Amino acid sequence: MAEDKKEKHPQNQINIELSEEVAEGIYSNLAMIAHSNSEFVIDFIRLMPGVPKARVKSRVIITPEHAKRLLAALSDNIDKYEHTFGPIKQTTDMPKFPMNFGGAVGEA
Numbered sequence: 478m479a480e481d482k483k484e485k486h487p488q489n490q491i492n493i494e495l496s497e498e499v500a501e502g503i504y505s506n507l508a509m510i511a512h513s514n515s516e517f518v519i520d521f522i523r524l525m526p527g528v529p530k531a532r533v534k535s536r537v538i539i540t541p542e543h544a545k546r547l548l549a550a551l552s553d554n555i556d557k558y559e560h561t562f563g564p565i566k567q568t569t570d571m572p573k574f575p576m577n578f579g580g581a582v583g584e585a
Contacts, residue, residue, distance in 0.1 A: 503534045517544040 505521035512518065521535040539547065559565060 478513070505534055507531065512544075516540060 503521065504524075505523055507522040507524050509520045509522065510517060511520075517538070517539050520533045521537070522531050523534050524531045555565065565585045
């Protein structure tokens with residue numbers, strides 16, 4: 478009988494909970510990565526047009542082993558994306574934001 482219960486609930490299964498707040502996500506258009514001998518730190522940053530200061534919106538700290546797994550998973554997903562939607566265009570230029578979003582500058 479104990480054998481039947483093990484088959485219904487595999488030992489390698491992980492239940493992952495996603496709250497509504499986290500599910501909304503955080504927009505980021507820049508990432509900066511640093512590392513030490515024991516961890517990788519990935520800062521996700523949002524640059525806004527016309528604002529000279531950018532803010533880190535989220536920081537993720539992972540082990541080197543998980544960084545390598547993330548690299549492999551991201552590479553696999555990029556390959557699948559490009560197979561479906563075509564090559565991702567990439568430039569070496571920094572993003573260029575208009576200083577006033579293309580409209581008149583207002584005051585509040």
